[in-house]
Amino acid sequence: MAERKENVVMFPFMAQGHLIPFLALAVQIEQRRGYTVTIVNTPLNITKLRSSLPPNTTIRFLELPFCSADHGLPPDSENTDVLPYPLIVRLMEATLSLEPSFKRLISDITHQQQGYPPLCIIADMFFGWTIDIAKEFGIFHTVFNAGSAYGMGIYYCLWLHLPHCKTNSDEFSLPDFPQVSKIHRSQLSNHLKIADGTDSWSIFLQKALPQWLHSDGLLLNTVEDLDRTGLQYYFRRKSCRPVWPIGPTDSFMTRARPGKEACLEWLDIHPPASVIYISFGSQNTVSASQMMELAMALEASNKNFIWVVRPPLGFDINSEFRAVEWLPDGFEDRMSKCKRGLLVRKWAPQLEILSHESTGAFLSHCGWNSVLESLSNGVPIIGWPIAAEQFYNAKLLDEEIGVCVEVARGNGCEVRHVEIASVIEMVMDENGKGGDMRKKACEIKEMIKDAIREDDEGYKGSSVKAMDEFFN
Numbered sequence: 523m524a525e526r527k528e529n530v531v532m533f534p535f536m537a538q539g540h541l542i543p544f545l546a547l548a549v550q551i552e553q554r555r556g557y558t559v560t561i562v563n564t565p566l567n568i569t570k571l572r573s574s575l576p577p578n579t580t581i582r583f584l585e586l587p588f589c590s591a592d593h594g595l596p597p598d599s600e601n602t603d604v605l606p607y608p609l610i611v612r613l614m615e616a617t618l619s620l621e622p623s624f625k626r627l628i629s630d631i632t633h634q635q636q637g638y639p640p641l642c643i644i645a646d647m648f649f650g651w652t653i654d655i656a657k658e659f660g661i662f663h664t665v666f667n668a669g670s671a672y673g674m675g676i677y678y679c680l681w682l683h684l685p686h687c688k689t690n691s692d693e694f695s696l697p698d699f700p701q702v703s704k705i706h707r708s709q710l711s712n713h714l715k716i717a718d719g720t721d722s723w724s725i726f727l728q729k730a731l732p733q734w735l736h737s738d739g740l741l742l743n744t745v746e747d748l749d750r751t752g753l754q755y756y757f758r759r760k761s762c763r764p765v766w767p768i769g770p771t772d773s774f775m776t777r778a779r780p781g782k783e784a785c786l787e788w789l790d791i792h793p794p795a796s797v798i799y800i801s802f803g804s805q806n807t808v809s810a811s812q813m814m815e816l817a818m819a820l821e822a823s824n825k826n827f828i829w830v831v832r833p834p835l836g837f838d839i840n841s842e843f844r845a846v847e848w849l850p851d852g853f854e855d856r857m858s859k860c861k862r863g864l865l866v867r868k869w870a871p872q873l874e875i876l877s878h879e880s881t882g883a884f885l886s887h888c889g890w891n892s893v894l895e896s897l898s899n900g901v902p903i904i905g906w907p908i909a910a911e912q913f914y915n916a917k918l919l920d921e922e923i924g925v926c927v928e929v930a931r932g933n934g935c936e937v938r939h940v941e942i943a944s945v946i947e948m949v950m951d952e953n954g955k956g957g958d959m960r961k962k963a964c965e966i967k968e969m970i971k972d973a974i975r976e977d978d979e980g981y982k983g984s985s986v987k988a989m990d991e992f993f994n
């Protein structure tokens with residue numbers, strides 16, 4: 523396809539759960555739609571993003587001056603694979619300083635001093651401040667949100683209205699979202715539990731989240747048929763601009779990583795659907811005692827597993843993992859000798875693991891990228907949501923879709939190994955609920971495939987149509 527001169531400028535937040543779907547969308551826009559794409563980010567991220575691109579793309583990168591250390595953050599905060607969740611709001615606040623340089627950069631591009639003039643800006647949900655800049659230069663602006671409509675809708679409502687602060691009851695309704703059943707206090711992230719409108723998270727999010735409504739539209743990395751209840755939340759808000767469910771964007775980014783083969787070879791020697799993959803995403807980790815309970819449950823359950831391990835809560839998430847201290851005596855050796863369990867340090871090739879036929883279930887924190895990657899491969903989920911909207915993704919998967927059983931909530935919870943083992947047993951059992959979940963997950967896999975399908979006879983799935991509408 524010949525290169526089009528219209529330039530789509532994309533500006534993702536610097537955390538893996540945002541960068542991965544943004545980059546996937548960028549490649550899709552460039553390769554399937556033929557637009558020029560420019561990604562704006564910090565120098566450290568640009569180096570990494572560049573090296574993650576598949577061959578034959580001509581995506582351009584433009585740098586904004588930013589260094590985490592200047593804001594009192596650890597020096598590599600903006601480009602680490604694993605960004606601890608508590609640092610996120612500090613990084614969000616620090617990125618507010620990018621406003622003048624982003625404006626200068628848009629002015630330069632508009633006046634063709636740096637590439638083609640921008641046709642539109644696609645910005646992260648945390649960069650609502652880019653809307654005024656887009657308006658000033660008369661550029662179409664849209665927010666790209668990598669979460670589910672359901673999960674983000676609930677999260678948005680909670681931060682905006684803080685309904686849990688207005689009741690003593692353990693369960694409460696959402697003022698703005700009558701389609702969802704009550705929320706339980708255990709489904710609040712630690713920051714929400716203590717929020718009262720004057721804390722730094724409330725102050726940042728109560729300002730940043732409503733800014734979406736002033737954008738010209740909202741792109742969501744979700745699938746219409748999977749997320750109808752959530753989409754109603756946006757559709758019924760009169761002030762809301764168009765919403766385009768265009769997901770899932772194909773996250774190829776993890777495929778470019780080295781050192782993945784050992785993991786996949788390990789999977790090759792195991793029977794189909796026999797391995798549980800365990801990961802808490804790129805920002806979260808569980809407590810030391812919960813890690814111990816999980817290890818005991820895995821050992822007792824006699825099931826195969828790959829577990830992406832990180833230091834427990836309270837330790838530097840990026841420091842070395844000390845299995846001897848944090849896991850039962852001899853656990854790793856025992857599991858490794860009988861080829862029953864593989865511990866992967868810090869980061870695993872998740873997409874390849876989930877698409878391997880030996881993977882039978884995913885014990886996940888229910889980050890939306892992980893959910894989509896799991897369901898796109900027909901893998902049912904054991905939910906252990908920890909923060910942000912992960913609790914509501916798990917709620918959607920459990921109550922509305924039937925592909926998830928929750929085993930625990932939050933990183934302060936105390937679930938015992940016996941309970942974890944019994945959920946593992948249930949989900950890995952082909953008969954009963956486990957079988958039903960796997961069947962349902964396979965149906966969802968087909969639903970997702972259909973949403974992104976486009977054929978020579980003119981068929982277009984819902985996500986392709988949404989993308990067409992967005993570009994029209």
Ligand code: UDP
Nearest residue numbers: 539776803804805869870872889890891892
């Ligand atoms: N990921 C990965 N390997 C890991 C951990 C995470 O490839 O060891 C990728 C995962 O495939 C997903 C993203 O990082 O694309 C995590 O996004 P998600 O929304 O699931 O969770 P978050 O990290 O934002 O909490």
